[in-house]
Amino acid sequence: MSSPAHLDQTGSSTPSVADLLDPLHSQIRELMKIAGTAGLSLGVYRRGEPAYYANFGYRDIHEKLPVTERTVFAGCSLTKLFTALSMALVVDDESNDINWDTRIKDVLPDFAPVDFNMREQMTITDVLSHRTGMSIGNFYLGSDNNMLIAHKDSIKFLNDQVPINPFRSKMQYNNLGFEIAGLVIDKVAGSWADIFRQKFFAPLGMKRSFAGRPPPETENVAKAYNTLESAHPGSLPGALSAITMIPELETAIVVMTNTLALNDCPDWVTQLIIEQLLDAPQRNDYIAAAKSSAAATRQWYPNTLRALSEEHKTRRAAKPLDAYTGTYWNKQKYLKVEVTLEDGRLYWAIQGLETEKFELTHFDGDTFSWLRPRDYLAERGRWPEDPPVFWKLKFSTYDGSEVISTLNWVHDPDVLSGEDFVREI
Template sequence: MTSLPHRLDGLRPKIEELMLIAGVSGVSIGVYVEGKANYYANFGYRDVKEKFPITEQTILPICSLTKFFICIALGTIEDILSDRTGMSRGTRYLGSENNMLIAHKETLKFTRYELAGLIIDKVSRLPWSQVVAGIAIRPWGMQRTYTKHSPTSTPNASKEYNVLNEGTPTEIHPVQAGAGSFGGLSGGMFSCVEDLLKAYSTIMTGVNNRGGKQSAIKQLEELISARTRRLHANCSLPGAFSAVTMLPELRVAVVVMSNAQGLEDYADWIHQLVLEEVLDASPRNDYIAAAKTSASATLQWYPKTLEALEKMKSAGNSRPLAEYVGTYWNRKRYLKIDFSLAREGKTLS
């Protein structure tokens, strides 16, 4: 029978086609199967301009996978981390250049994870970033994982990209979330495929030992049961897309990380393609066809958005810039925009 690494290598043409359809620049994949060597496969670049290749050690935003580590730090605070509190959700706090639009003092109005961070700080008397580092990052040997954007001098850190309508990646400002800023607890950590496999394999070892001596996490059996069939997440931010599945009962994990938001749900589909091969599933899904359909629908959204914006403009409704100065809130008052005038030379803009 053909070995699993050889079978996974056979997926390369399909993965490359999915990336081409999505227009993305770099993808890193890791597979953990208990008792076997970890499998890694990497495609494309972490830096498109310099042609630096992406690897399993390339540092990327892990987006909402950050929440996994916050849950580990908390143990279980179900009401706060579920949708039962009535707190709003989403990424409406991000500006056009991945900057934070919401002041730190206003965070409790917007996300339950910021409240979770305050609880961690209060109970432990330490910042949440130090708690996560002490409970998970250091004990699990995650040497390339950060609770905020890695220092600029860090080697093998990826640029971040979005995809233009012609299907080419363009570099964007990196995500500004992280320890010490709003959004850090829900999507501000950075890591690599190699480190994430260390985390997920440790979790599954602990689950299958029912929180025994080999477990690095207290109350692990209360968080995840060994009978849990599947734990899955896929998440994105401008400039990143990640997907992961853990199968505790089978002791299998698949991680896909990338450095761009593409024209379709490519990271999740690549990860499902890999998972089907690991499980030798039958029948198989046609992810290429799904990607083409999704990318086509996304490209239709671009001109529709421009058309809608044009319709919103009222002919002859232009006013002097000074009349726009002020603070504007949306109807539900979770987002505001401050307008002011900046003088450049002798011209107001």
């Protein structure tokens, strides 16, 4: 049944959100199918109308449990919104001696990157607006959602970042800016998580929103999935989400999914909804775009394998495999790599974790690769879209010695010098 028509600011009658969006359901289901998205929940609020909800697919595939408007999803990068709002509250609180131009080093005295601008000039505004020029260090999220850098080592990790773009020269998306913001909030106001709960969730009656993992007794929580190339999700860590606000229409759109899919399904769905709400005279073919993007994702592994193969001008022999074994530490000793030899095969494990153990295959000389097919990496709960250089490890000796002393890993493609890990003696 159609909802009552909506009156806009001029008093003219416009179709209700339900009348506009119900016809999109078949396209949304098709976008989910192409992406391999297990479950999706969307909510749209337009001033003067009841909130609109639509739910698709499953929060739990095995148990065939459907998504509802009360399903709890992982917030992922939507937490950036709450972090920025929390910082605004801290800045507006006159009892705190900080403002948007406060330097990070003046709040966090241990913040000391080598680069002068990053160390001496970086402000709260810089970190929240993605204009620091700082390297991204995206490797910290490992398999099965392992956080490879402990919270206590955050400052050490941040201090290891280097400029990859001139300071304040351009917008460069970087999660680490919000890690810095969170540390500032913790230092000034006690806990960013407490601010989430006390200043946002509680006043808004958001009793089923959490600043961390939901309590075990919480019902209707979506399982997270990674999509394999066959577009069938498996029970693995993954989620994507999107939020958009249209001030002119006094409208907000939230799309939550529980799948790290073959493309950004919630983004396609959001754009589809925006076009409908704006009555766009020209429409994009999001089904075609979704098929194209999913096909590109499926080409990641063969393209990466081809790129690495093209580097093989020569294939120099490796040393005996036991020459590479040992424990290797980065400079500040918050990150280690364990290299082991088991049944004649060489493995490495980030932080020595069994869940981070991958077999190494010989690439050239003292260089090895840990690249595996996309489905294998997805089954391990990884985000398998890193460039070719990410999948190589180069061992080296010191001053012409035959003894391996260092392992170098280019985990940030914008920092081609990589990071050295020194072998423990």
